[in-house]
Amino acid sequence: MKAKAVILAFAATVSLMAHSATAATEEIRTEIKPIQFNGDINWLAFDLPNVQIRYFSQDQVAVWQHIDVNLIKQISYNVARILYKEEHKAPKLPLLEIVLEDMDGVAYKEGDFSGAKIHISAQYLNKYKLTHSPQAVYDELIGILYHEIAHAYQLDDHNYKEIGPVIEGIADVVRMKGGYVDFSSRKQGGNYDSGYKTTAFFLHWLESNHHPDLLVELNAQLDPHDKKKWSWGSFSKEKNINLDIAWSNYQKSL
Structure with a gap:
């Protein structure tokens, strides 16, 4: 029997303060947006990946302080539920690495269902913050993570x-x-x-x-x-x- 629709939201971290380009401070909402899924007890047993977060950039990227293991696991869960109706059909990634580094472009994913690594450009995020608020930079980073983690879970023929x-x-x-x-x-x-x-x-x-x-x-x-x-x-x-x-x-x- 189907359970009632439930709201699966996420408390990544408490709200923190970030410095804007003008040296003023602006509070950032770091709880990612909730998504509504149909209740399904099978998804309670869904295996989430072992998450590793690495920082290889010489630039300081303030928004990166808000990225933690629980956040990545929640996005991974959300992505799997968006792409697959049945839990047993969704890939069970053993390892998901998230790397901030000095590179051109925005981001890319490498690896497969045996383990994936997502590379994100520090230069892109710092360029983005020049014309956007701290909240917009955070939301852009979460959007990038959704897109790249989707690549880690989706089928591609x-x-x-x-x-x-x-x-x-x-x-x-x-x-x-x-x-x-x-x-x-x-x-x-x-x-x-x-x-x-x-x-x-x-x-x-x-x-x-x-x-x-x-x-x-x-x-x-x-x-x-x-x-x-x-x-x-x-x-x-x-x-x-x-x-x-x-x-x-x-x-x-x-």
């Missing part, structure tokens, strides 16, 4: 080279469901296979308006062991979606 846009789109839908994407940034243009937020906003629109559980079902289609090569064409056929018409309707809704 072992074919990133050809279907990278949908893989990145799925990770950004996870970030959206976590509450760390600004929907006011949606705009017309691009295509459903453009990747990242362009694809993610479209997939989220499809799920919200026409196809409940689309994200879970789409992730399942990317199982590399099902002997089926994923494509937008196979997705369209299996879900009975005319993608060109759906994209046009989505664009008109913006």
